[in-house]
Amino acid sequence: MSEHPPFAVTVDLAIFTIRNGALSVLLVERGEDPYAGRWALPGGFVGPDEDAEAAAWRELAEETGVSRAEAGEWGHLEQLRTYSAPDRDPRMRVVSVAHVAFAPDLPEPTAGSDATQARWWAVQDVVGEDADAPRLAFDHAEILADALERVRSKLEYTTLALQFVDEPFTLPELHRVYAAVWGEAPDLGNFRRKVLKTPGFVSPTDEKADADAAGGPRPLLYRRGPGRTLQPAMLRPGGDA
Amino acid sequence: MSEHPPFAVTVDLAIFTIRNGALSVLLVERGEDPYAGRWALPGGFVGPDEDAEAAAWRELAEETGVSRAEAGEWGHLEQLRTYSAPDRDPRMRVVSVAHVAFAPDLPEPTAGSDATQARWWAVQDVVGEDADAPRLAFDHAEILADALERVRSKLEYTTLALQFVDEPFTLPELHRVYAAVWGEAPDLGNFRRKVLKTPGFVSPTDEKADADAAGGPRPLLYRRGPGRTLQPAMLRPGGDA
DNA sequence: ACAATAGTGTCTTTTAGACAGTATTTG
DNA sequence: CAAATACTGTCTAAAAGACACTATTGT
Numbered sequence: 279m280s281e282h283p284p285f286a287v288t289v290d291l292a293i294f295t296i297r298n299g300a301l302s303v304l305l306v307e308r309g310e311d312p313y314a315g316r317w318a319l320p321g322g323f324v325g326p327d328e329d330a331e332a333a334a335w336r337e338l339a340e341e342t343g344v345s346r347a348e349a350g351e352w353g354h355l356e357q358l359r360t361y362s363a364p365d366r367d368p369r370m371r372v373v374s375v376a377h378v379a380f381a382p383d384l385p386e387p388t389a390g391s392d393a394t395q396a397r398w399w400a401v402q403d404v405v406g407e408d409a410d411a412p413r414l415a416f417d418h419a420e421i422l423a424d425a426l427e428r429v430r431s432k433l434e435y436t437t438l439a440l441q442f443v444d445e446p447f448t449l450p451e452l453h454r455v456y457a458a459v460w461g462e463a464p465d466l467g468n469f470r471r472k473v474l475k476t477p478g479f480v481s482p483t484d485e486k487a488d489a490d491a492a493g494g495p496r497p498l499l500y501r502r503g504p505g506r507t508l509q510p511a512m513l514r515p516g517g518d519a
Numbered sequence: 520m521s522e523h524p525p526f527a528v529t530v531d532l533a534i535f536t537i538r539n540g541a542l543s544v545l546l547v548e549r550g551e552d553p554y555a556g557r558w559a560l561p562g563g564f565v566g567p568d569e570d571a572e573a574a575a576w577r578e579l580a581e582e583t584g585v586s587r588a589e590a591g592e593w594g595h596l597e598q599l600r601t602y603s604a605p606d607r608d609p610r611m612r613v614v615s616v617a618h619v620a621f622a623p624d625l626p627e628p629t630a631g632s633d634a635t636q637a638r639w640w641a642v643q644d645v646v647g648e649d650a651d652a653p654r655l656a657f658d659h660a661e662i663l664a665d666a667l668e669r670v671r672s673k674l675e676y677t678t679l680a681l682q683f684v685d686e687p688f689t690l691p692e693l694h695r696v697y698a699a700v701w702g703e704a705p706d707l708g709n710f711r712r713k714v715l716k717t718p719g720f721v722s723p724t725d726e727k728a729d730a731d732a733a734g735g736p737r738p739l740l741y742r743r744g745p746g747r748t749l750q751p752a753m754l755r756p757g758g759d760a
Numbered sequence: 761a762c763a764a765t766a767g768t769g770t771c772t773t774t775t776a777g778a779c780a781g782t783a784t785t786t787g
Numbered sequence: 788c789a790a791a792t793a794c795t796g797t798c799t800a801a802a803a804g805a806c807a808c809t810a811t812t813g814t
Contacts, residue, residue: 282527282564285525285528285565286523286525287528326605329605357600359598360600360601362565362570363570373528375603449793450792467795468776468778472776491786492791492792493784493786493791494785495784495785496784497792497793498793510774691766708767708805709805711767711768712803716802733813734762734811734813735810736765736811736812737812739766739767751801751802
């Protein structure tokens with residue numbers, strides 16, 4: 279079976295967070311060809327002694343500038359799918375195991391060791407057709423589109439939204455996560471009912487958030503509950519469109 | 520970047536069908552080490568000019584003994600996930616892009632060119648803990664478990680069950696698909712209501728099925744509709760367990 | 761006639777959608 | 788006080804679960 283050609287195996291990551299109320303994704307600017315100057319999803323090669331998920335955790339920690347142990351505290355990472363078109367990288371045959379990661383608001387990333395820059399992009403500015411929208415390298419536009427669909431649908435039937443907020447959090451904050459990811463806000467009253475009656479979604483504290491300059495009552499603070507799935511699912515408004 | 524080790528990339532397939540009312544999966548007996556004599560999911564290497572999905576279609580056609588064009592007629596195939604543990608194959612570093620395929624009842628497969636045998640196994644006889652349950656090679660038990668979870672959950676929110684029946688079909692037949700995959704039958708009356716009121720799930724004909732030795736009225740025949748998703752989902756009985 | 765299965769209808773419960781209305785806070 | 792936001796409650800519609808009931812066929 280040595281007549282089979284060798285492949286390089288990489289991981290690519292779509293790392294999502296909420297910044298300024300907008301769903302955002304981390305991109306790095308490529309410093310070298312192919313696609314020099316274009317923006318790309320962060321990623322790297324899978325090492326000889328790690329599986330793809332371990333490589334993805336390692337890259338996540340490197341790119342966000344936090345230690346891997348810390349990343350394990352707040353982060354959620356899962357495999358998305360594998361991209362293997364023969365010509366997806368002109369240099370060699372590369373198969374990429376793409377992953378999706380979710381994190382609460384993180385600091386602006388530090389530049390990578392290869393002197394390229396990395397920054398958060400509002401997803402809407404990347405997937406849009408605007409003239410100033412960056413054209414992504416390789417097949418990363420397709421990967422990002424798949425990742426976006428994944429995060430949107432996982433909000434429906436899991437408690438994944440909890441990964442986008444720091445503890446403790448308020449229900450209006452959690453509501454804004456749904457609004458940012460779906461692009462449309464569910465009715466706040468019905469949202470509260472759904473979250474509070476789903477066992478294990480959130481657990482209340484008896485504290486209230488600090489006052490907000492905008493006025494209004496101080497909302498109650500909650501912590502993440504142990505539940506992981508929503509039964510039945512939370513429906514996104516206009517979800518059939 | 521040539522300091523990175525070469526990988527072999529394969530596809531493995533969990534090919535499901537319904538045989539004698541039981542959800543079944545195609546397994547091949549390995550003829551050589553490692554795991555000689557053990558049963559495994561069919562699979563093979565990804566060729567230099569194809570992507571993983573093309574390799575999976577090729578393997579599907581080879582293993583089921585039907586031409587690839589025919590397979591495209593009736594089959595549904597989708598990527599499951601990628602398995603990349605460093606020690607999953609003792610011979611070399613192999614990354615496997617697993618796929619799931621669904622087909623109506625197929626003939627017993629012919630033996631592969633390497634003189635190994637292939638046959639359908641009732642899923643219950645493979646995942647069970649019985650003494651005569653085969654111990655699968657490599658990490659294929661894990662792949663099969665993931666594939667099983669995939670097919671079970673896809674029945675909930677898609678019209679995938681249509682891939683397990685030949686056209687034309689009756690609603691009791693379609694109902695038996697759900698019963699076989701879920702291990703428990705939804706109420707037939709409520710099932711009919713759900714299927715018939717979901718736009719595009721099935722389209723009626725004005726024909727009736729041939730008579731059955733068991734007696735009873737001859738059920739109406741239907742064809743597959745254009746719809747692909749169920750909104751809202753069909754809930755499996757005891758689905759939270 | 762009887763058994764078996766196909767198909768219809770009905771009642772109840774659960775849940776979501778669409779609000780209205782009250783309470784709390786800042787400026 | 789007004790404005791803004793947090794929170795509660797209510798009415799309605801959609802849908803599922805749990806049946807009972809009728810109809811059609813083979814033996």
